[in-house]
Amino acid sequence: MTVQGESAEHQWVDDHAGPVVRPYAVTRGRARPVTGTFDLISLVTATRADVTPEVGLGPEHLAIVGLCQRIQSVAEIAAHLDLPVGTIRVLLGDLAARNLVQVREPQTTAGLPDNSIFEAVINGLRAL
Amino acid sequence: MDYGHSDRPAGATPLPTAIKILVAGGFGVGKTTMVGAVSETRPLRTEEVLTETGVGIDDLSGVEGKTTTTVAMDFGRITISDDLVLYLFGTPGQDRFWFVWDELALGAIGAVVLADTRRLADCFPSIDYFEGRGTPFVVAVNCFEGARKYRLDEVQTALNLDPGVPVLLCDARQRESSKEVLVTLMEHAMKTREARRRAAGTD
Numbered sequence: 001m002t003v004q005g006e007s008a009e010h011q012w013v014d015d016h017a018g019p020v021v022r023p024y025a026v027t028r029g030r031a032r033p034v035t036g037t038f039d040l041i042s043l044v045t046a047t048r049a050d051v052t053p054e055v056g057l058g059p060e061h062l063a064i065v066g067l068c069q070r071i072q073s074v075a076e077i078a079a080h081l082d083l084p085v086g087t088i089r090v091l092l093g094d095l096a097a098r099n100l101v102q103v104r105e106p107q108t109t110a111g112l113p114d115n116s117i118f119e120a121v122i123n124g125l126r127a128l
Numbered sequence: 129m130d131y132g133h134s135d136r137p138a139g140a141t142p143l144p145t146a147i148k149i150l151v152a153g154g155f156g157v158g159k160t161t162m163v164g165a166v167s168e169t170r171p172l173r174t175e176e177v178l179t180e181t182g183v184g185i186d187d188l189s190g191v192e193g194k195t196t197t198t199v200a201m202d203f204g205r206i207t208i209s210d211d212l213v214l215y216l217f218g219t220p221g222q223d224r225f226w227f228v229w230d231e232l233a234l235g236a237i238g239a240v241v242l243a244d245t246r247r248l249a250d251c252f253p254s255i256d257y258f259e260g261r262g263t264p265f266v267v268a269v270n271c272f273e274g275a276r277k278y279r280l281d282e283v284q285t286a287l288n289l290d291p292g293v294p295v296l297l298c299d300a301r302q303r304e305s306s307k308e309v310l311v312t313l314m315e316h317a318m319k320t321r322e323a324r325r326r327a328a329g330t331d
Binding site for chain 1: 142144145146147148166173174175177203205206208213214217231232234235237307311317318322
C-alpha cells in the first residue's frame, strides 16, 4: 500500500475503526444500552417467535431472541451466550428499542405490598 | 427506568417477579457449592469486564492500554412458581470489587454469609458490608470435616453480631441443609421488614 503512515494510522482510530476487543466488537463499540438499565435479574422474554436479520441486528441479537423464547434473566442470557453482562445490556437495549423483547425489572423489597412474596418463597423452598 | 416499548399487550400473561438472595463469605468457603446444592440447574457463571478507569466509560480510544479485570459471579435459579423466580448469587470473593457487590446487593431480599470456623475473619468484610447497607442476613457456619466444632453462641460472640442475627450450622453440599439456611434467611428478612415498617409507622 502507498498510503502515508499518518493517514493509515487514522484509519484505525477514527469512528469507523471498529472493535478493539471482543465484547465491544459485539456492541460495535458501545458501552451503554440505548434504553433501559437491565438489572442482573431483570426478566426478559421475546415478543416474537423469530426475527429475520435486519440492519443493526447482529447474530448475538438473534441469539438472544432465540434464547428468550423462554423467560430468562439478564444474568442467564449472559451466561448462556458467554458474553459479559455489560455487552448483553447493550444488545438488550437495541432489542427493547425495537420492541423485540419485553423486560420486567425486579421487585424491590421496599416496594412489596405485604409478606406474600416472603411466604411464597418460604413455602416454595420447603416444597423443593 | 422506563422501557417505553417493552410493555406487553393488554391481556397477555405478565412476566414473573424475580427476587435475589446473595451468598457471601471468604474464598473457598462453599458459596458456589451452596448455590449448586439448591439450584434447579448447575450453577451458571456470568462475568463483568471492567477497565481500570471504571465502568460506564463510553470513550474506548486507547482501550488496548487499559488493564481489564474480569469479575465472575456464579449464580443459580429456583423457580418457586409460575409468577415467582428466586436467583441466588455468589458474591465475588475478592473484597476489592465492592462496586460489583453494590450492584448485586441492590434489591437483594437478603444474604447468607457463609463462615468457616477455621478462618472466621474471612467473613468479617461480608458482615460489615451487609450491616452497613441494612441488608438482612444470616450467618451459616459451613461444617467442614476436620474443623473444630464451636457452639453457635461462641460464633455469635466472636463475630460480634447483633443478637437478632440468626446463626446456624449447615453443610453447603446438602440440599436440605442449604434449603434450611435459605428458609431461615427469608423468615429473618420478613421479620426485619415488619420491624422496620412498624418503626417507620410510629415515627
